[in-house]
Amino acid sequence: MYFDQTDCDLRCEWGMQGLLALASTSHAVVIVDVLSFSTAVDIAVSNGACVFPYCWKDDSAARFAREKDALLASDRTATGAYSLSPASLRSIPPQTRIVLPSPNGSALALSAKAVPVFTACLRNAPAVAKRAAKCGSRIAVIPAGERWEDHTLRPCLEDLIGAGAVLAELGGTLSPEAELAVSSFARFRRALRDAFSRCGSGKELIQRGFAEDVGLAAEYAVSSAAPVLAGDRFTA
Numbered sequence: 001m002y003f004d005q006t007d008c009d010l011r012c013e014w015g016m017q018g019l020l021a022l023a024s025t026s027h028a029v030v031i032v033d034v035l036s037f038s039t040a041v042d043i044a045v046s047n048g049a050c051v052f053p054y055c056w057k058d059d060s061a062a063r064f065a066r067e068k069d070a071l072l073a074s075d076r077t078a079t080g081a082y083s084l085s086p087a088s089l090r091s092i093p094p095q096t097r098i099v100l101p102s103p104n105g106s107a108l109a110l111s112a113k114a115v116p117v118f119t120a121c122l123r124n125a126p127a128v129a130k131r132a133a134k135c136g137s138r139i140a141v142i143p144a145g146e147r148w149e150d151h152t153l154r155p156c157l158e159d160l161i162g163a164g165a166v167l168a169e170l171g172g173t174l175s176p177e178a179e180l181a182v183s184s185f186a187r188f189r190r191a192l193r194d195a196f197s198r199c200g201s202g203k204e205l206i207q208r209g210f211a212e213d214v215g216l217a218a219e220y221a222v223s224s225a226a227p228v229l230a231g232d233r234f235t236a
Helices: 015-025 037-046 061-067 105-111 125-133 157-167 176-198 200-207 211-217
Strands: 010-012 028-032 050-055 097-102 117-120 139-143 228-230 233-235
Touching (some): 010 157, 010 176, 015 028, 015 105, 015 139, 028 125, 037 050, 037 097, 037 105, 050 061, 050 105, 061 097, 097 105, 139 176, 157 176, 157 200, 176 200, 176 211, 200 211
Parallel strands (some): 010 139, 028 117, 028 139, 050 097
Antiparallel strands (some): 117 228, 228 233
């Protein structure tokens, strides 16, 4: 296969097809969905909660949450409820179990088979890189991307930067795709908040009233959590 990047230790490719192309030849997979799944998981896990990824807007999510004795994340606009908004999870109590559906990060996490799966954002990129490296030298970093209105993949700046933040902490040969991600992180490292506020995804969230989420996602190396998928849930 031309797209598996097996000649390099550190690989990077977008979305579901990228995951399917790289996972089987990698020692670990790192899912990067900065705005907002990966950031939400980091904050929840840092507080001692565990997160069950689940399919976006699936009618079975409520039943799944009951089966797992877990809370189901509410709509992002619900006042006072836990949701995909990272800010809503800042005070989540330890031992809380929460089902967190998302259209990108959750779907990718659930599709990676027979390989350790981590999720990373800017907040915990160094910690995740350090933990993933213990799994082996071949690491696939998957920027999740966003979606256009027709549901096709929209590569996005924040996930490219987030992927680069993880890859920059790893040792080994970089694929050209991974090099591009590292270069993007280096370019914006000193101005992450500004970049996130001006990119398409950030502007959308700010216009919807979620500027705090953008600010939380732009914080770099403030978390020591390395969320790993243990069975059906992300834990520390």
